[in-house]
Amino acid sequence: MPIQGVNDFVIRFANVNGSGSASANLLFARSILRMGAPIAPRNIFPSNIQGLPTWYEVRVTAQGHLGARGGTDMMVAMNPQTFDKDVASIEPGGYLFYDSSRPIPAAKLRGDITVLGMPLTDICTREYSEPRQRQLFKNIVYVGALAALLDIEIGEVEKLIGEQFKGKDRLIAPNLRALRIGYEDAKSRFSCPLAIRVRRSDAVGDRILAEGNFAAALGAVYGGATVCAWYPITPSTSVAEAFEKNCARLRVDRATGEKRYAIVQAEDEIAAIGMVIGAGWNGARAFTATSGPGISLMQEFLGLAYFAEIPAVLFDVQRGGPSTGMPTRTQQSDILSCALASHGDTRHVLLFPDGPGEAFEFGARAFDLADQLQTPIFVMLDLDIGMNSHLCAPFRWDDSRAFDRGKVMTAAELEQGREFGRYLDVDGDGVPWRTIPGTHPTKGAYFTRGTSRDRYARYTEEGDPYVDNMERLLRKFDTARKLLPRPELRKARQPTRIGVIYFGSTAAAMDEAAELLASEGVHVDALRVRAFPFGAELGEFIGAHEQVFVVEQNRDAQMRTLLTMDLGVDPAQLVAILHFDGTPITARLIRREIAARVRGFAAPLTQEAVS
Amino acid sequence: MSYLAKPKFQHPALSVNALGFTHRDYEGAISTLCAGCGHDSISSAIIHACYELSLAPHRIAKLSGIGCSSKTPTYMLGQSHGFNSVHGRMPSVLTGANLANRDLLYLGVSGDGDTASIGLGQFAHAMRRGVDMVYIVENNGVYGLTKGQFSATSDKGSKSKKGVDNPDTPIDLVALALQLGATFVARGFSGDKTQLVPLIKAAFQHRGAAFIDVISPCVAFNNHEGSTKSFDYVREHNCALNALDFITGREPIEIDYAAGEGRTVAMHDGSSIRFHKVAEDYDWTDKSAAMAMLERHRARGEIVTGLLYLNDEAEDLHARLNTTKRPLNGLGELELCPGSKALEAINASLR
Numbered sequence: 001m002p003i004q005g006v007n008d009f010v011i012r013f014a015n016v017n018g019s020g021s022a023s024a025n026l027l028f029a030r031s032i033l034r035m036g037a038p039i040a041p042r043n044i045f046p047s048n049i050q051g052l053p054t055w056y057e058v059r060v061t062a063q064g065h066l067g068a069r070g071g072t073d074m075m076v077a078m079n080p081q082t083f084d085k086d087v088a089s090i091e092p093g094g095y096l097f098y099d100s101s102r103p104i105p106a107a108k109l110r111g112d113i114t115v116l117g118m119p120l121t122d123i124c125t126r127e128y129s130e131p132r133q134r135q136l137f138k139n140i141v142y143v144g145a146l147a148a149l150l151d152i153e154i155g156e157v158e159k160l161i162g163e164q165f166k167g168k169d170r171l172i173a174p175n176l177r178a179l180r181i182g183y184e185d186a187k188s189r190f191s192c193p194l195a196i197r198v199r200r201s202d203a204v205g206d207r208i209l210a211e212g213n214f215a216a217a218l219g220a221v222y223g224g225a226t227v228c229a230w231y232p233i234t235p236s237t238s239v240a241e242a243f244e245k246n247c248a249r250l251r252v253d254r255a256t257g258e259k260r261y262a263i264v265q266a267e268d269e270i271a272a273i274g275m276v277i278g279a280g281w282n283g284a285r286a287f288t289a290t291s292g293p294g295i296s297l298m299q300e301f302l303g304l305a306y307f308a309e310i311p312a313v314l315f316d317v318q319r320g321g322p323s324t325g326m327p328t329r330t331q332q333s334d335i336l337s338c339a340l341a342s343h344g345d346t347r348h349v350l351l352f353p354d355g356p357g358e359a360f361e362f363g364a365r366a367f368d369l370a371d372q373l374q375t376p377i378f379v380m381l382d383l384d385i386g387m388n389s390h391l392c393a394p395f396r397w398d399d400s401r402a403f404d405r406g407k408v409m410t411a412a413e414l415e416q417g418r419e420f421g422r423y424l425d426v427d428g429d430g431v432p433w434r435t436i437p438g439t440h441p442t443k444g445a446y447f448t449r450g451t452s453r454d455r456y457a458r459y460t461e462e463g464d465p466y467v468d469n470m471e472r473l474l475r476k477f478d479t480a481r482k483l484l485p486r487p488e489l490r491k492a493r494q495p496t497r498i499g500v501i502y503f504g505s506t507a508a509a510m511d512e513a514a515e516l517l518a519s520e521g522v523h524v525d526a527l528r529v530r531a532f533p534f535g536a537e538l539g540e541f542i543g544a545h546e547q548v549f550v551v552e553q554n555r556d557a558q559m560r561t562l563l564t565m566d567l568g569v570d571p572a573q574l575v576a577i578l579h580f581d582g583t584p585i586t587a588r589l590i591r592r593e594i595a596a597r598v599r600g601f602a603a604p605l606t607q608e609a610v611s
Numbered sequence: 612m613s614y615l616a617k618p619k620f621q622h623p624a625l626s627v628n629a630l631g632f633t634h635r636d637y638e639g640a641i642s643t644l645c646a647g648c649g650h651d652s653i654s655s656a657i658i659h660a661c662y663e664l665s666l667a668p669h670r671i672a673k674l675s676g677i678g679c680s681s682k683t684p685t686y687m688l689g690q691s692h693g694f695n696s697v698h699g700r701m702p703s704v705l706t707g708a709n710l711a712n713r714d715l716l717y718l719g720v721s722g723d724g725d726t727a728s729i730g731l732g733q734f735a736h737a738m739r740r741g742v743d744m745v746y747i748v749e750n751n752g753v754y755g756l757t758k759g760q761f762s763a764t765s766d767k768g769s770k771s772k773k774g775v776d777n778p779d780t781p782i783d784l785v786a787l788a789l790q791l792g793a794t795f796v797a798r799g800f801s802g803d804k805t806q807l808v809p810l811i812k813a814a815f816q817h818r819g820a821a822f823i824d825v826i827s828p829c830v831a832f833n834n835h836e837g838s839t840k841s842f843d844y845v846r847e848h849n850c851a852l853n854a855l856d857f858i859t860g861r862e863p864i865e866i867d868y869a870a871g872e873g874r875t876v877a878m879h880d881g882s883s884i885r886f887h888k889v890a891e892d893y894d895w896t897d898k899s900a901a902m903a904m905l906e907r908h909r910a911r912g913e914i915v916t917g918l919l920y921l922n923d924e925a926e927d928l929h930a931r932l933n934t935t936k937r938p939l940n941g942l943g944e945l946e947l948c949p950g951s952k953a954l955e956a957i958n959a960s961l962r
Contacts, residue, residue, distance in 0.1 A: 033962075208958050208961035209961055209962070210961050221947075221949065222948050222949065222954075224943075224944065224948060226940070226947065227710045227711060227939060229706075229707060229710075246957075250949040250953060253935065256935075257933060258935040258936065259932065259934050260935050260939070260947060261934070261939070262932050262939060264706070264710065264740070266703065266736070267732055267733070267735075267736040270700065270703070271700070271702075271732075271733055271736065273703075274704045274706075274707065275703050275704070275707030277696075277707060278674075278694070278696075278703065278704035278706060278708035278709075278710075278711070279708060279710050279711040279939075279940075280707070280711075281694060281704070281708060281711075282672070282707070282708040282711035282712050282715075282940055283940035284710065284939045286707060286710075286711070300697050301697060301700065304697050394958040395954050395958055396954070397948075397950065397954050398951070399950050399951050401944075402944055403943065403944055436940060437669075437672045437708070437712070437715060438669055438670055438672070438692070440669060441667060441668075441669050442669070442690055445668075445669060445690050445693075446692065446693075447684070447685060447692075447693040447695065448694040448695065449694075449695040450695065450696065458616075
């Protein structure tokens, strides 16, 4: 029985990296979005420029479930290297679309799926003479074929092609032609549309499709970042690139061409964070974007920024670790190395956006927090949030919002004789006042150092001032608890003793898993952590539930460790649900793992349990 | 107690500079380095240069790494903000600070361990980026705070205090700076303040990466017989290529040298450098000549001092990035935040 589904299926494209498939696949995804059907696209790509396998998945989801679902209903198998595995991964009753130019033995094609062969290579060889054109237009031809098979309005695809090649108009007509070739060929070859299909809907609303890295960089623009120092590393590179792109559009003086920002590609991550710290010390809002290996390299400087109390913002787009690990796969495995970065007693502030919306919001807010707390702020993205496009509410900005520069003493205040001690806790919140270099001719200068010092920034090796300073830093950390975004509670429809703690890119899958579980009678209160250090709600939530699951995407249950460390809760109270193979966590997995552990619940594992 | 504030009183007749500051206003805390340390002479030369140039102390930012040399910013320019960062990483911190505010003057103080060993990479990249700064290496060829290990600038065959010969080839930071694109390259000797003070003054007026390697003997660990960085050795082998006077626009040029003995060169900012004691017919604008000359003297076992290379038309990092003339740290919401209207257009492009 073929799988059926209107606006509810998963299609996966198996391609060869560097073959030009990415833009064709995006065209396909966006045309569905234009028909008003929510989508969740994801890229599964290799650490390679050309030749290795790459996959692109589009989940069409009328319900608006934007997490990865797991499983493939339709495979567009364009890569001979992975063909057998790709065919094997199709759900029973699913569909295979492939290039039938070279005959494939029937034994290789399953009997329990619908097989749709189109001689794409032959068609392109017939239609085009240039080898590169044959390759590139093959992608557009299959988009045309899929439009016919899945009932996508061809007019929407044509409109998008027009928009995509605006300014390169000579490319429009040949692309439209390729699209039509595929569309007409499929119409004549197959019975269109299939039982899985797209229908015009209004479920998208005003939502946008954005990558988290783009959103975070845009947040940095809105948050007033002027200095960006970075070193290229997957999957964070597009943060710096998007910052540059947006600044070039929004922060260049039209008359003079002068830039109200400075971007330096540093020689390594150590220099990158050093520049950020130098700029932060000197009163500019500065950030770096990196990933796990970069965080490892920055450790010494992060201790300096913590101890000398210098504002800095880091966007950590997490990937699979340790070491080089899985550079193009996603994980949430830098939590402890960021929270406790550097030697000695250190604690750092972390923010956990759940997608592009919060990546923008936190991306801007991190700069206020860094100034308010005079310490590094880590915005913890991951590859899934950062490099995949996500459907989210449009970005919003309140024009009355002003930058909060924290406690900066001005020349006028110094002139009036206000007492200045760089590490003096005058307000009782652990946050001292600072001066920006160059402020006043004779007052307010101080010496910044990573060595211990007294309240007036004078070098000392005595025990009492050292302890005094370290304890004030803890008070400052408690102040952070009150300033940070609160956790969000997703309450079960009925009272329950089961709680789930989750964060970051797990959000969409967790929301869906909670619905799945509720439909089976397992009700969970779910609390989404948005920042570290934790507020009082976390402890209360754990105390109010008998069994608390902590869902995270790493092997060692790092968030669970942080919870027990920061809140002093009994580790036995927290049950780890872990996923760390580098793919985005799915609702099916969370549902299965929780169901298997809920006391007194023995629901049969449903057919999706294999995924 | 490891921080010794200097008493505030001063002689009432102390002369003042154009800003009304006395020499005392450019001093810092009392040095905790060893008595007779070459580094203290360099601090004193920096203080002297800043006083004579009438630089506003609060418009100078002094940054350093870790080591004996990196402690010295505490002992000078007490009215300036200072930053004693991490080992070998002063250049990146200074680069960031410079990006934040292009209007301050930046002094980076480092040592041979801090720059030639752990910090070689950051040194190289600050030079090639043309960061507008005065980069002074207080070069004693030895690790002082950890008591006498060779550094990367120790000459091959130089003897340690314990009597061991250094087996490795030294790094010549001046040669490196030249190759890496520094636009002001000089070498001084802590024992020759007459030569050093004008070099520092000229470096402060230079807009671009100005590098001065100052040989600064370590009295505790590297001032013995057999060391090539001892006071005696450096005095005997010092080949002073030139000595100079740095003349700002406001000062009248006093000619007290016979014709043919010196040369006065006008700089683009209205100041001028007058060279005298010229060792040979040397063209300091010719980089390849500078390289060849360094190598020639090195082969003879001589240490060349003086201004070795100057490109007066240098372009600094800000010019290369085309950043606004206003310091970035002074920009507010109006200049930086594009607002909700711009965001609507961005949202529309993402549908």
